[in-house]
């Protein structure tokens with residue numbers, strides 16, 4: 001079956017839906033999502049969305065820009081950061097007008113709370129300037145992503161955006177340098193569909209599911225990045241994967257940084273607030289890469305609780321009323337999943353794979369680059385977590401990601417609208433779905449069950465955690481590369497036991513596993529090459545950041561001979577790199 005729309009948006013998270021809202025009424029827009037739209041991972045975002053509104057205390061766009069550049073460990077492109085942060089106040093007010101129910105200050109303004117790495121200058125008694133935490137994260141209790149996602153979905157429905165819910169996209173149709181559509185299957189029926197469009201946008205989210213402990217939803221398998229990579233698009237900075245400091249022990253379920261923003265302490269087995277040894281001025285509100293390394297060091301040096309691989313997040317002093325008002329979900333999660341009431345006892349936490357800084361390289365307008373020189377693939381766009389512009393560089397600041405999704409979703413929507421003023425439908429190649437149909441038929445016809453996809457997936461995730469996690473070194477990374485090679489060989493022999501067409505989740509998981517293996521190799525290759533410590537990429541065999549050789553973005557290309565790496569300089573406008581201290 002062939003469908004035709006002006007624009008196809010893959011992904012119903014904040015990036016995809018914000019773009020759809022922008023295009024609704026101007027073009028025939030359809031959104032495809034493998035999960036029901038409001039179940040996209042954006043809905044799990046708890047803590048907030050950053051904007052220098054200054055509702056609680058003095059704040060300036062310039063301060064937010066500086067924090068984002070410094071937080072990125074100077075790998076973020078400063079023109080992109082300036083653009084995102086400058087548009088932040090406007091997009092928040094726009095969301096408010098669309099109906100997002102933000103929490104409020106006493107005067108009725110949008111309430112804001114502290115978050116890691118967001119600071120303001122303060123002159124101390126000694127006359128020296130330091131930077132202390134600032135209240136910059138706009139929030140709706142600890143359900144910020146949920147309320148924004150639902151509001152955007154309502155706006156889409158109101159403006160007649162067409163939804164293909166529970167459609168799984170398997171490939172892009174690209175010919176002669178023009179993206180012409182995509183191939184997807186309807187999860188409900190298993191039927192393969194071809195979609196013809198003038199423009200395709202990916203808002204397919206992150207790739208955290210390649211690690212054993214992760215805060216990410218089951219859907220975050222990096223399909224979009226892998227599909228783009230297979231279509232000949234390079235991937236940028238894939239080695240940078242953020243581990244959030246506070247995941248529930250063993251489960252990885254997120255405890256928002258907002259918990260520390262509301263005053264939570266991190267404590268080791270001696271009851272010591274150990275962050276004073278790592279980031280004495282901002283303590284628990286240092287950026288995530290630093291807090292995560294501090295926790296991991298405490299654990300590795302035997303100061304985890306009972307000598308185990310977790311520490312405590314203590315909220316008991318914050319007070320029951322505040323916790324119930326501002327962190328109700330966290331109370332629920334802790335009670336349900338680890339049997340702890342945060343009002344009365346500290347929560348056991350450990351770092352959890354959380355956010356993908358790398359992804360599909362794009363311009364400031366969401367156009368996708370085909371190389372490190374800036375050649376654009378006509379008709380293809382990306383925004384949100386699957387894209388790399390790069391505003392987060394080597395380490396994203398909390399609450400800058402929802403912002404990224406909304407700002408770049410909006411910008412990409414506007415750019416597509418402009419493109420459509422002159423764009424025509426390019427012809428679909430004959431049998432655009434042949435390869436995908438053959439692959440799926442082959443899986444259904446399989447009778448060889450020697451290899452279990454569960455086993456391959458678990459082996460990948462266990463090893464990515466151990467060898468390509470918070471701390472890395474050459475030996476581990478090279479072993480990881482070898483492991484992935486072996487797993488890819490095994491993957492070739494994976495078969496489908498479930499032969500039914502309706503809601504065949506096994507088929508989806510097998511395809512997702514192919515994506516996990518594809519991009520994990522790129523993560524590892526980039527990490528082996530990058531011989532320095534920067535943001536979330538921390539090599540124990542190198543001492544520090546190396547701006548002379550490594551202040552550049554990785555571009556990984558899929559070639560017949562394997563992965564080829566090239567590099568692109570970082571855009572620096574105002575802020576020269578400095579040592580990152582907090």
Ligand SMILES: Cc1cc2nc3c(=O)[nH]c(=O)nc-3n(C[C@H](O)[C@H](O)[C@H](O)COP(=O)(O)OP(=O)(O)OC[C@H]3O[C@@H](n4cnc5c(N)ncnc54)[C@H](O)[C@@H]3O)c2cc1C
Nearest residue numbers: 011012013014015034042047048169205384385399401402
């Ligand atoms: C637990 C948690 C809490 C967070 N809290 C915050 C926070 O407080 N503040 C903040 O700024 N950031 C936060 N983040 C990060 C932020 O939520 C995400 O980066 C952001 O929401 C990503 O939005 P997105 O639109 O790019 O993608 P997502 O919301 O992840 O949506 C991806 C979409 O792509 C679709 N899709 C993917 N692959 C396919 C395919 N093959 N076929 C069809 N559809 C497909 C999915 O169905 C989904 O609709 C949090 C993240 C997590 C995991």
